[in-house]
Amino acid sequence: MAKVFRAPVFSFKSCVSAGALAAGLIASPAFAQAAPAAQDSAEAAPQDQSAQQGVEEIVVTAQFREQNLQDTPLAITAVSGAMLDARSQTNVAEVAAQAPSVSLKPQGSSYGPSLVASIRGVGQYDFNPALEPGVGLYIDDVYYATLTGSLFDLLDLDRVEILRGPQGTLAGRNSIGGAVKLYSKRPEGSNTGYVSATYGIRDRIDLRASADFRLTDTISTRLSGVSKSQDGYIKRMDFGCVYPAGESAINPAGGVPRILPSNSDCVLAREGEVNYQAVRGQLRWQPSSSVDVNIIADYTNDDRTTGGSVLLERRNAAGAVVSPNYPYPPNPAARVFDINPYDAAIPYDSRFVCGEYCNYATYQSLADNGQAAQTVDGRTSFEGWGVSGQVDWDLNDTMQLVSISAYREYRTLFSNDDDLSPLAHSLGRGDLSFWSFSQEVRLNGSLLDDALEYTLGGFYMDQRSVYATTQVLRYAGLTPFIGDDPVNADTKAAFAHLAWHPIDPVTLTFGIRYTDEHKDYTYSRRTPDGDIHPQQGALDGVTGNYDNSRVDYRLNALYEVTPDISVYAQWSTGFKGGGINPRPFYPQQVLSFGPETLESYEVGFKGDLFDRMMRLNVAAFYSNYDDIQLSLTNCPQAGAGFNVPCALPANAGDAHVKGVEVETSLRPAEGFMIDGSVSYLDFDYISGSIIPASGIQPGMVSTYTPKWKWSYGMQYEVPLGSAGFVTPRFDASYQSDIYTNAVNADTNKIDDYIVANARLTWKNEDEDLEIGVEVTNLFDKYYLQSLFDLTRAGAGFATALPGRPREWAVTAKKRF
Template sequence: MAAILAGGASTARAEDAKAPAVAELETITVTARRREENVQSTPVSVSAFSGAALEERNVQTASDVTRFVPNVQFDSAASESGGGASSQISIRGIGQTDYVLTVEPAVGVYLDGVYIGKSMGSLLDAVDLERLEVLRGPQGTLFGKNTIGGAIQLISKRPTASFESYGQLTTGSYDRLDAKAAVSGPLSEAVRVRLSGAYQSRDGFVKRVTPAGEDTGDRQGDINRLSGRLAVEADLTPDLLATLMLDGTRIREHSPGQILVKADETAGFASAYNAGLPGGVCLAGAARLTNPFCYNSQWVRPLASLATTNAGPNLSNTDVLGAGLNLDWKVGGATVKSITAWRKVKVDVLQDLTASPYYYNFIGQRIDTKQFSQEFQLLGETLGARLHYVLGLYYLHEAGSQAFPVELSLVQFMSGGRIRNDSYAAFGQLTYDLTDQLSITGGLRYSDETRRFNPQGQIIQGYASLTPTPVPGFANFVTGAFGAAGTPLFPAGWYSRGDTSATPMVSANYKISPDVMAYASFSKGMKGGGFTMRYFPPVIPAAGTDPNNIVSYAGPEKASSYEVGLKSELFDHKLRFNIAAFYTDYQDIQITYNIDPDGPGPIGAFVPVLANAASAHIKGVEIETSAALTSWLRLDGSLGYTDAAYQSFSDQARANYPGLDGFKIPNTPRWTANLGGTATLFDDDAKGRAQLRVDYSFRSAEFKEFSNDPTLYQKSVGLLNASLTYRTPDRRIEASIGATNLTDETYIVSGVSNGGIGYAQAIVSRPREWFVSLKYAY
């Protein structure tokens, strides 16, 4: 399926092309099947946006595609992560809501063909892109890494054979200052280079206030990012092309725009804290709701206030480095490709949890992870160009550490650990054109994955009072309850699990006419298993027990997906209408949820565990369309419907959540929709070109985490964006003015709830913002 571009071409220099003089839609070229082809002849559910279309829609990061692609939820910050350029993505109801290193994303993010293996560091900026593609459904027979929910590909612009450059400055609300630039051209007849960079800066929009509501001057939710990319392309021989790519991102921000939406004074740790205040002043009576020493609902703020009483740490730093070497060798009628890549992500996060200066709780993340991947592909066609083939081998090695300090008012401990993973895969896909109209495709993937986890360093640190302002007469009744300082939370050592899978796909497509194609497909997907990272209280195996037998591990997820679709381009390329219907049987779903580790007891539902907790059936429909109504007006839109329902739950999930039979799958709105249009106000050689772009997107209600906490229930929301752009007659200068979230909606981006500590925090959306941009291209 194609998310159709209104006035955006698919070529690298689409933004330099003059708008057609007649009403006709642009041709969109994608590489969803590892070869360049018109998206309308691709029997795959793929939405594609050129670089020009992304700029036209004011797309700043990959997460912005959630406004334009049906049945896609792309949150710009994973719950509880505290930032770290993390994301949580769900496509057609399949996703993940945990960011830790032991959990594999359900939706794969690819940068120039390289898989981004972890949530942290996966929120990529949309800078100097040739194209962005979103593939829905299991992907495995064409991609290096298996992904059960779908894939998002960001394809950067390539070096050019002739010199070109551009620079762009943007200012706007919250002291916004963005700068983007790129230069490209030949160094010699055989070598071309492209260098691009971007700086993005915006002040935070969530105020930190005192308990009395006075502004402290501190902010959360700011943007401060510096990124760059270098690509060198060399013709080593007439048939061998080598591309060296280097990229880096430096982020120095504060915590996301988090607001406390629930303070549960009856929760395990919260009630123990309240009991520690002298005289029982926090246990009963209306006075407790105004006593600042007590922890209760007095600390909750409305989302629309854009204010929080967080007074603790406020830090989110991330550094990302990447290097890759692609070789493209044409041998006879085939092409051999090699993609070698290395990536490193370093994250340092500190965030306040409970928004009270007395019941003082915060967590940190110190993450250092590296990945190396190697992919080989053999692509080509034979039998008179009727048989198209893609064969591949893939290897991925991941190693990293996550130090996860949990600093609570009553007890402090270090969570986290180290990982070392290896993934091997062989995959292939064949397409045979039985006739000029009918083609069949078959593919198979075999994966062998080994995951290793070492909870080294998980220890009880102590029972100190962390409160910056001492609480008079406070008694910590928890002191010593979980062991002495230095007690390990879980026996250190490497724990290993291995998984293998074989996942097939078959499809058939039939050209009803040159401009209408129908297709049907079946595919299976697998998401690798993962260890529970967080342990508390200390797990001390009985004498003679092998800890390897009690380490908590969630096995692979599995999905079987059925899809039928129709793609059409009608009325002499003036109307594009695509529709797809799907059904997915989703098994062994990995869910991170909080359990009460000592049963019904004083701690409460505090410890997040990863478990195969449920199965589900998911069905839905996607419609995408575009119309060139006249030479000056183009409309595009999409509509998505998802009916996702749990079918069963594990015994452990039922024991911890007795009411879960009514739970909804998180991050899965039933309806998603988008309607946009581009109106060319004038376009001639004397006056230049002026265009107005308006976009409206809608998402129906959804829960943001597994337990369906009502404080993290996001009602239906609609967003309106608009911009006006003028380009000079020579097309070198472009000026834009626009606004996002014009109706100033406030909604939940993501959130976390913990029944042991007694809090829920929501990451809130950015408010209405205006911007002015000036771009010069040479």
């Protein structure tokens, strides 16, 4: 019987330091906000992929059972742990950069420690826990329900699986675009491990370690940890220091005073720094050949300056500057407010555009017009932990019971100065806490001499988040308010998966999942003194409810042309849950939105060709994407005078999405590896389906959806005899233009770019010692990862998180 692989996550709350790691708390990869699970594999030095004859075999579990990647009739990008190391990849966003039709991007300071996630034009960029991700994020099959804390680190992974297309039956709710699954290595009792240390530009210091050892004949354990630190690459400059008041028209007398002393370098802080530690432990009990119990515990701490943003100068179609420019667009006089707390007349304009890697944020709003001064710290912190347990019980030769239980909890604090200037425009502080409990049970079996394989299962999840926020939005004419909004959600699901082999080369698959979900959101709107807010008090204590049930289906037919070549066709569905607007600035904006749905048709080809010297996988798809949820920055449906500021999720319209994806791997000679991918995606809103209030026009596309993506990499392992091996590697990836707002405009456009990385690795003859030198962003390309545009919302700015400039690092790794 094919076995299901699932890894539990057992986590505890404990502190880990770089010193403890260096001392030898042998650790494995933690995740940038969570820990991956493990798969059966020892720590002994893995055979280099490039030394293998033919393309690499990767086992995946996308259909609840262990299957060879090439035997799985799905569009999957699967990357092994060895390849992650070869590419110098340390977080899941870097893996996505080389996957077709996938966008995973870190957010700037406005959204805290969160992620943009989109696959095939479907996803989410808003971290708010009341909104659903659209791309399912999993570590060892444990679902992570929010985008906050999801920029996972990749240390000690067995593999990463990225499933493209709706996974409504296989992964469940909110995997409408696809799913990203990380699998780590399970304890094997091998008494092996490794320690690695990295030093790089701007005092980068990474320490990673892992150890796997046997406690008894039936119990083994694996401990892992990581500590990373690096100075930031975006300078937060003191405007009054760079331009002393009274010395130029940029900062006239009576203007912005300096904060730092006159003999300083005018740098208030460095944003985009790294200060991250995590630890996790696994305990595996195998009392017999039929029972396997794995417990995992993890703890993560991430405490640093904000992710960093830069203020952009952007123009509208007529050529007028709209960022920075307050007020824009021109509002009625009653809706324009004083944001200048200084004596001199200083408008919000291009004088505050600092440069490619700097800004003039102060993280304070000075006292003015009867409003008290407000200050936030300009930092981001994330502290999370979790515990999970998985039981695999072979009931007999043809039946297996799998149980996965998990509890997760985190708290994150972050702040934002969205206008990135010393003016009293906008200021925010977020305090988001979250916990979830999930339970999944599966029964895997086979009948008719394995001609029929089945999985029957159930899933339950209960989660609660509280988003406490302080907002100082003087540009909107609002007095400071404090929100403390609890969101409760629960989900119940039942599913079945059947695979029938009527004749030898044919497999027919049917999947079905029923989901029932509930969500309630309670608003709290108070003044800093705890009184009912004078402008938003009508929201205080109001609760909105959302309930929905849904059935998703999957039909798939696989035909094996030869043992190494197969074709498949598939029809599948998925959905993302709806809810209530979590950010009403006025009572008139308390508006609901419904679920969005997707129906996809897909055909694919998978082949290992030329005696397995070449792998070629191709997928083509056509999707009907209905009731698309998009966040609007202008909501006229709220009524005159209440349309901005706005952050309203709405079902904006329907679209057809079609595309083609190609992935290939080549092994033209021993030691020589080439891999590549390319994707084309056409997103087309259906004329007549778009709600006029959305502002969306025909020809616009979904957010973070590039029409073209491609990537390639190559490496060649050169044997040096008794001196070991040396392997140079080069990678490059391309992304075409994307838009970051539902209403596409030049103000929220990210231009296309190519980023290249290079690495040179030496290994000794025994392959237990290696030294690597890497350069990321080899050609020092300036590009933007994510962008926050509020020009249509009356705020008059667009800011962005630039990608990291060229960086170098040296890593030494020792296996034992």
